Amino acid sequence: MFLYLSKLLPLFFYPLGLTCIFLLVALFMLWKRPRTAAIAITLALILLLFSSNAWIPNLLVRSLEWQYFPSAQIPNAEAIVVLGGATKPALPPRPGVDLNEAGDRVIYAAQLYRQNKAPVIILSGGRIDWEDNQGLAESEDMAQILTSIGIPSEALIQESESLNTYQNAVNVKKILESRGIRRILLVTSAMHMPRSLLIFKRQGIDAIPAPTDFLVTSSDMQGLASTPKAAILSLLPDSSNLHKFTGAAKEYVGIFVYRLRGWL
Structure with missing residues (x-):
């Protein structure tokens, strides 16, 4: 139940969900209370403009991604742990x-x-039963990709039961203890790394952050106000910026909820 609610409830706190709520309020109040409807429409518009311009989403994403830069010289470890959330299952019409x-x-x-x-x-990730429930576990999907590009199957260890980041850490810890592994490289998206690293360290795992998939670069930040035209264009709404904002909001909500549950 917690897993289901953790996926469902936050949707109403993200820009698109909140905008829909404001617009529904406006729709029902339009004839009886037009002033309330106008306020709801205004709030929806402000929210969309706030979350879909380039400035706010990039700053929000940067606040997460830039906490852990990749080291110039990444140290050796005893295992590389990759968290799920990176694949789409081999369901028709996908060839794989x-x-x-x-x-x-x-x-x-x-x-x-x-x-x-x-x-x-170590590949960590199951498959949520209401999302692509005909597909294999994410760990198996990742294993297929890795073997297809030449990584030997004997070098891969699958953990296919976890459905969130906390379960990733708990289940991976069991594998590490059974194999006497003490130090790992933790690989996940840069925006996901702050929450992931806190969870793994809470489990007593010596994890070295190895982030990838950076959405915001130094060039992106410099380009926001590089010219007057760029500064104006950066204020215009864009769906990709809305996606960035939502992703960052998801991480901050996750950090808050995980702290409440004592997982961080």
Whole structure:
């Protein structure tokens, strides 16, 4: 039940969900209370403009992603741990497993393995039963991708039961203890890294952050006000900015909820 509510309830706190709520209020109040309807429409418009311009989402994402920069020299470890959320299952008409926008983490793990940063890769992630329930566990999807690009199957360890980041850490800890592994490289998207690292460290795991999939670069930030035209264009609404804002909001909501539950 917690998993279901954790996926459902936050939707009403994200810009698109809140905007829909404001517009529904306006729709029902339009004839009886037009002033209330006008206020609701105004709030919906402000919220959309606030969350879909380039300035606010980029600053919000940067506040998460730039907490852990990739090291110039990544240290060696005993295992590379890759968190799920990077694949789309092999369901028709897809010819096979696809990587989604977070798929960089799978490729990055392969690169670290080929650089001899660790001898094994632990793939952590199940499949939520109401999302693509005909697909394999995410760990199996990631294993298919990695073996297809030349990573030996004997170097892969799958953890296919976890459905959120907390379960990732708990289940991976069991694997580490059973194999006597003490130090890992934690690979996930840069925006997800602050919450993930806190959870893994809370479990007593010696995790070295190895973030990838950065959505905001220094060039992006410099370009916001590089010219007067750029500054004006940066204020215009864009769906990609709305997506960034929602992703960052999700992480901050997750950090808040996980703290309440004592997982951080």
